[in-house]
Amino acid sequence: MDFDDTTEEAEYRSQARAFLEKNAPRRDGANMVYRAGHADANFLAEGKAWQAKKATAGYAGITWSKDWGGQGGTAIQQVIYDQEEAQFGIPRGLFDIGLGMCVPTLCTWGTQEQRDRFAARALRGDEIWCQLFSEPAGGSDLAALRMSAVRDGDDWVINGQKIWTSGAHYSDWGVLVTRSDFGAKKHRGLTYFFLDMKSPGIEIRPIKQISGASHFNEVFFTDVRIPDSQRLGAVGEGWKVSLTTLMNERYTIGGRAGVDVDEVIALAREVELEDGPAMKNQGVRDKLADWYVMSRGLKYSHFRTMTALSRGDTPGPESSIGKLVIGNKLQSMAAFAMDLLEEGGVVSDPKYAPMSALFQQTLLNSPSSRIAGGSDEILRNIIAERVLGLPADIRVDKDLPFNEVPTGKG
Amino acid sequence: MDFDDTTEEAEYRSQARAFLEKNAPRRDGANMVYRAGHADANFLAEGKAWQAKKATAGYAGITWSKDWGGQGGTAIQQVIYDQEEAQFGIPRGLFDIGLGMCVPTLCTWGTQEQRDRFAARALRGDEIWCQLFSEPAGGSDLAALRMSAVRDGDDWVINGQKIWTSGAHYSDWGVLVTRSDFGAKKHRGLTYFFLDMKSPGIEIRPIKQISGASHFNEVFFTDVRIPDSQRLGAVGEGWKVSLTTLMNERYTIGGRAGVDVDEVIALAREVELEDGPAMKNQGVRDKLADWYVMSRGLKYSHFRTMTALSRGDTPGPESSIGKLVIGNKLQSMAAFAMDLLEEGGVVSDPKYAPMSALFQQTLLNSPSSRIAGGSDEILRNIIAERVLGLPADIRVDKDLPFNEVPTGKG
């Protein structure tokens, strides 16, 4: 039992680190919080340039098969590269969805010509992809989607709305699930496409979040035409294709989500309470210990998962405990840290709030981390069903024609 | 806004107190924990004698209508009497179920002859009643009961098993729900009776609980014969009659359940931690404050309910918050109190454990208080549905013939 790389892993790590040292600045406060959400032209250019460098050096598509233009490498190699890259200040988040979900789906279901046309450009960062799945009618219930696709000659005509699309405004291409048959059962009648995000009839509106930031968009489709040649999978098979996309969700390493117990400890060392430093207060210590145990429990769980990867096993749904624990921990840590600041805790101006208002920002961001990408409730269901083998919820919608599934609307 | 009785209430209270002062000893440690569960002959005799006294003085059946032999009084009078009686050391628990649930059902659904025959005797304590509802097949799901009733001439022949019956072994009469038609829908096909608990074919076995005590029984029926004249309600109408029984569950005052925050505070004042008395430890203080707020929140909620009663309104299901909060509070207080005692906390010998092992006993008893009389889960459902108006759970069993409802057995 150790935390050491195998010889091969160590070798791969040192090469990766060498590449990074040579091509990127060490990470520091200044370049720490690169966010893809509100990407300006500048950030885009930097991001694409960096992706091109990675591709040339063989660090793009590490786990992709060679005939997709990938490296044919292992999952652990990907993790090792990510760990190393995490220590450098480079533009992040532009390509994860495209390379993690969209293009692999295209490569799986598309033609060789399509692979040749899209895979390499995506790896080099020439083209950015987004994913158009969620709709107002269906958040947790993805298959409730209502965006209609009507065949018209060699094209399909698309009408409806998507939501929660990251990077829609700077993406060149997108993957899309639509409903081509409203009379079929809910999970039949779906059809999957990819499309040019510059197609006429697409309108993109950013969604402003509580925190004021906009990491997501609404995307409105009005008579958008997609050639049938850009259909992936058979008509009515869209659900099956979507599953490929969701499966492909690349195993991302549990990078530290903004605030962890370490930041609360740092604060507790600074703040004076009635009876001395917060760090000496037994009530505070109890909470710090709880969060420390959760934080390190996740860290060591991640090491166990990496061990599985290192052996070539694939990690199961048990990795979903991370998000469930982190979301709630974030919210409770932020709320408690603000309590330590008393009346002054409400101040969110970084000039006056300790640690540049990190905790106030976290309080406003944390609700989304309990919802986006799988709500607490969905995650508990996943653990109960896929890990513990408990029965699925009773489904009243599965066997009904979609247009007869109750929606509560008149 | 005050806690004062109205003139009438004050008058009633002073009369009740006078009666009690004259006839019963003040409550003290010694006579505090009278439990009905394991009642010996002695306790039974005392209990019946006391009930007779109450009846003569007009404190039995306070809320019962006069033509049942009751006092035709108000709910608040009952509460006032209970509050006063709670301060005296008298035998408790023998008649609550009979006078609260069984006999009112008999009086509602039975004939005048039956009322005359049973009501007065029950009020005087000459006869004790028990309730035979729950079965191994149905705890939370009462209507899953399988005890069979087959008509045979003027009798019904009963076979099957009941469980969680308090006082079965010292009861003279019992009320019983059976299934007379296994082909009908789950909530139809039930038939309700009352019967002599000394009838041949009844076998009673006490159930030993974690704590070692036995407050409940299993009751086995083998070809027990009940005359049709002891049927209450029509054949197949047993569910409706049962609801009367459950509705009649007398509004009992939220008497302090063994351990409350006050006992933990008493302990915290005694116990020395590394840094002085536990009462001075901020971690301990945080928890004491939480429990205090819950405890007093329930106390003042109860005052609000009493106010409603005092105005003649009937308290709604919101009173179910008490049990939900108390059960969990009991368990967490006991566990934490034991933590304060460290390694020595495991000792449950009253000779050595503080406060006569109150907390160790509570740890072992508390699981039942989260289950018996409505589990946490059922109580949350009741609040969500009856108070908040959220939809009932999806029912797959309601419309099926009972013998087609899935049971998981073969």
Added chain:
Amino acid sequence: MNFDFSDDLKALRDQARKFLDERCSPAAVRRVLESSEPYDAALWKEIAAMGWTGAAIPEEYGGAGLGHLGLCVLAEELGRALAPVPFSSSIYQAAEAIMAAGTPAQKQAWLPKLASGEVIGTLAVAEGPGRSTPKRLRASIRGDRLSGEKMPVPDGAAAHLAIVAAQTDRGLGLALVDLDQPGVKRQDIETIDPSRKHAQITFEGAKCELLGAPGAGQALLENVQNRAAVLLAFEQVGGAQRALEMARDYALERYAFGRPIGSFQAIKHKLADVYVATELARSNAYYGAWALARNAPELPLAAAAARVAANEAFYLAAKENIQVHGGMGFTWAFDCHLFYRRSKLLALTVGSTRVWKDRLVTQLETSNAPL
């Protein structure tokens, strides 16, 4: 047993709700949240005209003399509506402080104007992040001059009058300061809830007079905080109840997997827990109201219990309301965040749960209140 508000006060509550439903919709709250408007001045005028601001101020000082029970039912409705007005600063804190410790002259000078709403008052204690213990406060009074910096001061930009905690040669004292004078500089401060504005106020030898004895500041503060804690608890109970109702309504109307999400136990039981927390908070607040109205010796304990329960109930209700709303819940467009922001703001005004739990247990140790 009559542990409830009188029928008159219930009628007042119904009027107040009806009025605020019309005049103080979430859109009105949003307007202040999204603008630099210090508060909803029109709404303030109207509620002052209805006598709410003067509810608990004696008639001799121009109040309605409704007493504190009246103020409690109004507080619950103002909290329910998230009213963007300086009510808590001016009434629960400034007016209460003057009623508790003012000389007849001071009462005469300020209470009528506070009652009529033409003067807005506030209480300025904190000097940046961290616990404001007497020994840690730096602001100081020399003669009739006040110097120091207070931050954050609720409604600091809008207020005409501040009661300021500051050092005197005999320990902590409270100073009455007219804010419309040269020695006072103010600057808006960004907080998590811009629907209730806060400011930083710098006093540079500002003219002031003492409120209460020079050394009595801490005792006075604690008394005012106890009184404000009960009134804030009613605002919080009102807010929690409204957030619970929002979540309940959404859970009934929003469908997933072909059924209302309110039919899933995960949602049902979550909201049941919110209901329980809200009811426990309400009952503790009622006891606080009783103690406040009678100035009972139990007030410090009752106020601490009311505050601890209310802090937790409103925050729980507000954060789980977002959770029930799912993705839409964390958008700016939906109203959930208005409650979330306010719940955390109120949970820190007059001090955190942590501090009030400690105050509660201190009362259990010292007072003879029946355990």
Added chain:
Amino acid sequence: MNFDFSDDLKALRDQARKFLDERCSPAAVRRVLESSEPYDAALWKEIAAMGWTGAAIPEEYGGAGLGHLGLCVLAEELGRALAPVPFSSSIYQAAEAIMAAGTPAQKQAWLPKLASGEVIGTLAVAEGPGRSTPKRLRASIRGDRLSGEKMPVPDGAAAHLAIVAAQTDRGLGLALVDLDQPGVKRQDIETIDPSRKHAQITFEGAKCELLGAPGAGQALLENVQNRAAVLLAFEQVGGAQRALEMARDYALERYAFGRPIGSFQAIKHKLADVYVATELARSNAYYGAWALARNAPELPLAAAAARVAANEAFYLAAKENIQVHGGMGFTWAFDCHLFYRRSKLLALTVGSTRVWKDRLVTQLETSNAPL
């Protein structure tokens, strides 16, 4: 990255589970619970014969020299089976103490017998309820004589050897005491988990020898507690996992309202939370095992984290297992209470969560462990 047990140790774990499934069913645990039997002597002989007791004892002292990682996997299985044997007292505590501080002669005298299981050892610290701080302990060593009263002593009736914390003229020390001598009186003590017996031991000038330096008792105790905490954490993770599986199986087989109760979200989400707690505890325990096996400087921090997580996971799993079983769950006849009792017993052996949280944060303050 190889943060897992070796294939050999996994094979050992599988053997151990297979053996204990056959030889240590709940019925076997119940036999000790319901009788005055101090422990399952036959089972003890067998596991000793298989070399489990000697797993972490060096071969030169008759051990198997499997190292502490081996002991961890065995501990997990013993915990899973609720094995009613004096393993933790004799091995995690007594043997560890002697290995840590014994003279060659003391090791030679006791380790081989502890390894073979013919001698049962225990650690006697507590003197009744309350925290056993060095200054509060009354037992004392004068020369080679020990006097005092220890209660509760795990396996106190069965043990032949006790390591006793007692005052010396140079502060707290540890005494090695042969319990089979006139100066020693023992009496069984009733605890919440009679499947693991405890006793009160009175020493009246009993012959003893020091283990380690006279003043080194506290440091030594803390070291032994750290080592025991990691091993107990594996027992707790094993117990939690088993309780979770019991609840899961019952939720699948028990029907209510025409469906398995495991199809209700109230049950599904409850068990998901138990699963999460158990996995977090397991991962913290793994890190503890790593630190224990290497005697790493991180051991005090790793042990505290492992214990805090394990205390909470096993207790949560055990109490919610009862809840999932409903009415049957709190009957004597069902096995749920065996886990509930054991979970609370183990949560107090070597000290409560409260104490270990404090130890954890103290490490964060003092150690340079990467935050």
